[in-house]
Amino acid sequence: MxxxxxxxxxxxxxxxxxxxxxxxxxxxxxxxxxxxxxxxxxxxxxxxxxxxxxxxxxxxxxxxxxxxxxxxxxxxxxxxxxxxxxxxxxxxxxxxxxxxxxxxxxxxxxxxxxxxxxxxxxxxxxxxxxxxxxxxxxxxxxxxxxxxxxxxxxxxxxxxxxxxxxxxxxxxxxxxxxxxxxxxxxxxxxxxxxxxxxxxxxxxxxxxxxxxxxxxxSSQDITFNTIKTFIRNNVDKELTISQLASTYFVSASKLRQSFIKYCGMSFSDYQLKVRMERARVLCLENEVSIAHIAYVLGYKNPSALTKVYKNYYGETPSETRKNGVPG
CATH class of the missing domain: 2.60.120.10 (Jelly Rolls)
Structure with missing residues (x-):
């Protein structure tokens, strides 16, 4: 071979x-x-x-x-x-x-x-x-x-x-x-x-x-930073705290505590923050369709993305695109 x-x-x-x-x-x-x-x-x-x-x-x-x-x-x-x-x-x-x-x-x-x-x-x-x-x-x-x-x-x-x-x-x-x-x-x-x-x-x-x-x-810093980077690189995947804990040889409770301690938020809130920040960047790139953004972020359809996005930012992805970068 x-x-x-x-x-x-x-x-x-x-x-x-x-x-x-x-x-x-x-x-x-x-x-x-x-x-x-x-x-x-x-x-x-x-x-x-x-x-x-x-x-x-x-x-x-x-x-x-x-x-x-x-x-x-x-x-x-x-x-x-x-x-x-x-x-x-x-x-x-x-x-x-x-x-x-x-x-x-x-x-x-x-x-x-x-x-x-x-x-x-x-x-x-x-x-x-x-x-x-x-x-x-x-x-x-x-x-x-x-x-x-x-x-x-x-x-x-x-x-x-x-x-x-x-x-x-x-x-x-x-x-x-x-x-x-x-x-x-x-x-x-x-x-x-x-x-x-x-x-x-x-x-x-x-x-x-x-x-x-x-x-x-420290190995702990490296492991946690690796997990955060992996989440950012895989925004389309439905990751769970138990799945990540098992993969990285740490306990789920310790991993939950790490997100609160180092990020000031829960794992699910951090995952949502990363997704919405990526969505906002993509929305401001006019050549990328809203449907494609939804696909890239792992949402089943544009409506599902729009609902979450509006709840997070107070405006729809189309409105963000129309309004552009806030001053």
Whole structure:
């Protein structure tokens, strides 16, 4: 399989593992546009790979549909330097030196990986990871401008597996949009491969800039800020406090208290505030229809959006558009 990382399924005999290049109807929603899928099926877990390469760099989207607790063994055929974005779900990755690294939904980490890693336990659920692999030559371009790139290249040349971001990065809105854009871009010609390489360079530069200027915060601050950013990046989803608490390995009561303490409002009020602020910005962009705004924000129809919006702002989305930005 042409994938950046392959996953062995611990304890499952090979004759129970099947590989196909067709997605069944129930998995159609997991299809990416940038490459053809590879589906690995087994009793405890199904894994969907999409991978493409451009001049020694790669883009890979992996979906794990976990039906029962299972240990997966990440492995690579040769050393690979990557940025790992956790799009959906959270896991505790056991690294090569037996340290545990949380990969939380809405966060990213930078790795240099060599050979097989330690098995990682996946609980039942859906997990999505988007990987970006970078060549030594591309990383070397930025060593004179970036502390992380310099450290990264040194570890690559020493052949040392390492977690390069001991403090995880939060997938901010720019990276969120890049992840989405790349996932649903068709990469089928030489010109599109060149376009992809440019996008991967852009992504690497953004990561290096954020990491070089990153200040270490407490794990609690990082987790809560990740949750807030995830809510802002997923305004179309009906998120619940219990769902978020389970995903981020915190108690629901503690998470409720965090919203009151740090945001001065309840979780539901914060979610509504984020939605309405996004709606107001979109309303002031005349090229976006009210129906499209409702769709983007997860409302079933424009009337549902209008009702909530008017209750929040005292005017309808159309009135906001007509009146423009208040003076």
């Amino acid at each position: 042409n994938v950046t990382i392959e996953y062995g399924i611990v304890g499952i005999p090979e004759h129970h593992i099947k590989i196909t290049h067709q997605l069944p109807p129930q998995y159609a929603a997991y299809r990416c546009d940038f490459a053809d899928p590879v589906l690995v099926t087994s009793p405890p877990v199904d894994i969907i790979y999409h991978t493409t390469v451009a001049d020694g760099c790669s883009l890979s989207n992996n979906i794990f549909i976990v039906k029962e607790p299972v240990q997966l063994l990440p492995k690579v055929k040769e050393g690979v330097s990557m940025v790992c974005c956790m799009i959906e779900g959270s896991i505790n990755l056991t690294y090569v030196d037996m340290t545990t690294i949380p990969l939380l939904q809405g966060q990213y980490n930078c790795f240099h990986i060599i050979g097989s890693q330690q098995p990682t336990l996946f609980s039942p659920g859906i997990y999505e990871v988007q990987y970006y692999g970078f060549s030594r030559e591309l990383i070397a371009v930025y060593t004179s401008h970036s502390t992380l790139a310099k450290k990264w290249l040194y570890k690559v040349d020493m052949g040392m597996p390492i977690l390069l971001t001991p403090t995880p990065g939060i997938i901010w809105d720019g990276l969120h949009h890049l992840n989405h854009e790349l996932k649903f871009s068709v990469i089928s010609t030489g010109l599109r491969k060149t376009w992809l390489l440019g996008k991967l360079q852009e992504l690497l530069i953004l990561i290096l800039e954020q990491q070089d200027s990153n200040t270490v915060s």
